[in-house]
Amino acid sequence: MKSISVSLENFLRPVQLREDEYLDEETKLIYCSRCRTARQKRFELPDRLFEPRCMCACEAEAYEQREKERKQREFLSRVAKNRSVGLPDPELRKHTFENDLGYNPKQMNMAKRFVENWSEFQKNSMGLLLWGDVGTGKSFLAGCIANALLDKGVPVMMTNFARLLNRLTDMYSGDRNAYVDSFHSFPLLIIDDLGVERNSEFAREQVFHIIDSRYRSQLPMIVTTNLTMEELKNPADLARARIYDRVLERCTPIRVNDQNIRNLNTNANMARAKQLLGR
Ligand SMILES: [Zn+2]
Structure with a gap:
């Protein structure tokens, strides 16, 4: 009871x-x-x-704040993961608009506009072709775009043709397709140094494979090259023509050649060294 x-x-x-x-x-x-x-x-x-x-107003507000912070933490950890996957070379992580020393203001501005208008470029599967002499800052420019897009949550892969060719050389032909197709998971693929394929038929074949796969999947790419526009538009043979035609169709050319940054840096380092030595 x-x-x-x-x-x-x-x-x-x-x-x-x-x-x-x-x-x-x-x-x-x-x-x-x-x-x-x-x-x-x-x-x-x-x-x-x-x-x-139910939750009162202050509880609901606190809950929303916690959710916002949790989402932000998740976003940042995703960005960090994307960065470690997409920029395997840690040097590239220093290539940021904040670290720009202002050697190529016009081109840097275009790179920023590319990032701002990324969704338009993506929609039209359009990328960039950064061309110019050795040491003018093309990789830096491309790296700035990569880091800025990674910060916005866009998975970007930045690599170079030499590294890709090394990987592909060691693979069985069946694995090569899967490897090249694996880049489709990155909305943007940046490949440094088009032109290394000049000296071998195998390399030309593989570079074509990479570019063509990207081209057919309608995903944008940014390519850098030391080749001149003259060389790109009038290649010596058909194998190169196939590659360069696709690049020129999908990548807006930006000439980067205002100054030789490596020389400037060397000169600055030299001046500093002399200063330190009291000369
Ligand atoms: Zn309350």
Whole structure:
């Protein structure tokens, strides 16, 4: 009999008020004493009254804030993972717009616009062809684009033709397709140094394979090259023509050759060294 009286007592006193709550006189619902909004809802069903608990305004706000922070943490960890996968060379992670020393202002501006308008470029499967002399900052420019897009959550892979050719050389031909197709999971593929294929038929074949696969999948790519526009437009043979035609069709050329940055850096280092030596 005792148990019945206990449950009856519970029934008569249906909800326990927490320390920061009160029972609102007018509505007879539980309210938060901090934000003075309801922590209980009332649904009038045909056969009974249903009064479940709910979040008050300050609880809902705190919940949203926690969710926002959790999503931000998840986003940042995804960006970090994408960066370690997409930029296997750690040097590339230093190629950022923030680290730009301003040697190619016009081109840098175009690179920023590429990032800003990325979704348009992606939609039209258009990329860039950064061409110019050795040491003018093409890889830096491409790296800046890679890092900026990675920061926006876009998975980017940046590699170079020499590395790709090394990998492909060691593979059975059946594995090569799968390897080249694996880049389709990256919305943007950046490949440094088109032109290394000049000296071997195998290399030309593989470079064509990489470019053609990207071309057919309609995914954008950024290619850098030391070749001149003259060489790209008038290749020596058909094998190269096939490659360069596809690149020129999908990649807007940007000439990067204002100054030789490597020389400038060497000169600056030399000047600093001389200063340190007291010369
Ligand atoms: Zn509250």
